[in-house]
Amino acid sequence: MESILLRARGRADSRTLAAYRSAGGWEGFRKALGSSRDELTKQVIDSELRGRGGAGFPTGRKWTFVPKDHPGPRYLICNADESEPGTFKDRELIEHDPHMVLEGIAIASYAIGANVAYIYIRGEFVRWAAILETAIAEARAAGLLGRDALGSGFDLDIWVHRGAGAYICGEETALIESLEGKRGFPRLKPPFPAVVGVFGKPTVVNNVETLACLPHIVTRGAAWFAGIGRPRNTGPKLFCVSGHVRRPGVVELPLGVTFREIIEEHCGGIRDGRKLRAYFPGGSSAPIMTADQLDVRADFDACAEAGTMLGSGGVIVLDDSTDIVGAAANLAHFYAHESCGQCTPCREGADWAVDILDRIVAGHGRPGDPDTLLRICRFASQGMTICPLGDAFALPISSMVEKFRASFDARIAEATPLPQKKLPVLPWAGSRPGFGS
């Protein structure tokens, strides 16, 4: 497949406006301004573009949820909070082609009628926030942004807003709370952000990669985009491959290739001559897959059929030297750290999972532990929490216990009981009448 989203990678000065324009950049926005909002939305619906942030919701349909007759302002938010373990594609796009992201933001803003857009970028990405600021300044100076963009009468300001370290802020309602200057506590839905979003106004939150697809859809057409990949799973996709592969990194491939192709052909296969043990297909929040599930297609529907998720496209590869129980403990620590604390099943469940998994890793597992873990996971998922972080923690942990039960049982079989802690005894017990001897 030709390089579409990553076409600028490796080119000198690819970040500059001049380089982007010489590759036909910003022409999509010009073309979009010449069509009506409804036409534009229809084009994106026809392209069958699905959100690249993890949920895979059809982007055009998401836009149609914004009330047409709403009198006040509305907002577009570009979600650049990229925090899902195993995911590093948005950084790559911003690093090499920030104008492609900005043009996508401009097109989406026009489509929903937003005059202000915010790029919410994770706090650690200081350098990439600066790259975006520079690109915005360039675009503004060239009349592509700001008042009366390209002489169209459409005004658009784009502001970069840095988070400050919180995985949960990648969830769109937590992001909105954070953007409003608060703790990143997810909101109950409905109302959905398209109706009541940031500052109480209709808001669309789209991922960086989703937005980067828009200039191409507008300039080359919905049919062209829909012709890449498979039905209902169209377009190019960035796969982030990390872990035990020879050549980790971001690869761009049509949706629907197999994970075998991604790992073996595009990333050089497993490193150090070892064999695959397991992989996460779409970030660490997706149920784990075993080595014999490598021929699953990497698209939204095929992953769902196989009982997992394409998620953000973060493929974490684990070879046969990997201690799966240790990997489960590692992830449990991540989710326990990142749970926002609003909902008991997620806050307490993740902490319990850490305690149990750490104990198994330390060689003090008990026979009932795997089932207790599964029960904790069941309580934390399937709508028991305000946001999907409960599921995000429960799905990988429960799938690891289920698919690698033998590893857990073996570890527990050779465990020694945890040395019994002496229960604290009231210091004065025994020295007073009535408290024993």
Added chain:
Amino acid sequence: MSTKPIEAVAPDSLARVVFDPSLEARIAELLTRYPTRRAALLPVLWLCQERYGWISAGVIEAVAARLGESPAFVEGVVTFYTMYYTKPPARYVLQVCETLSCAVCGGSELLEHLERRLGVKPGEKTADGLFQLVGVQCLGACGSAPVVQINDDYYENLTPARLDAVLDELARKG
């Protein structure tokens, strides 16, 4: 890459902090970007951390007064996020990614190496106040694991030897 050291200049007390005119001007500009004052809280805290090195109780009071919030609200936000320093940090904060992709690609060994070299545990500073070791969750650079963020900069594809060279250079600079 030339990582800028952190200068923790805010006094560790409730001592009143007065924004200088240049900081005040930047805050005023930030406020034009949002329809509410509260929305500028995270960016204003970033400006303050840049200027004072960390978010002291005095900084919290000043930010709250400037944005019309209570200090309790501001402190609640500051402590929700992991990146605002609520204690004076060392000049270089070594943030070692501990999450899965890094952990299986040498990240755990890197952390142990730093503990040995610096003689500190995660969370602690070296006696000279030069380095601070912190274990952090996924930094979003898993393809170039293992990764350490030092202040604002990412250092990727590290080995203990490469990291030693970086630390030697930073120690020389001070």
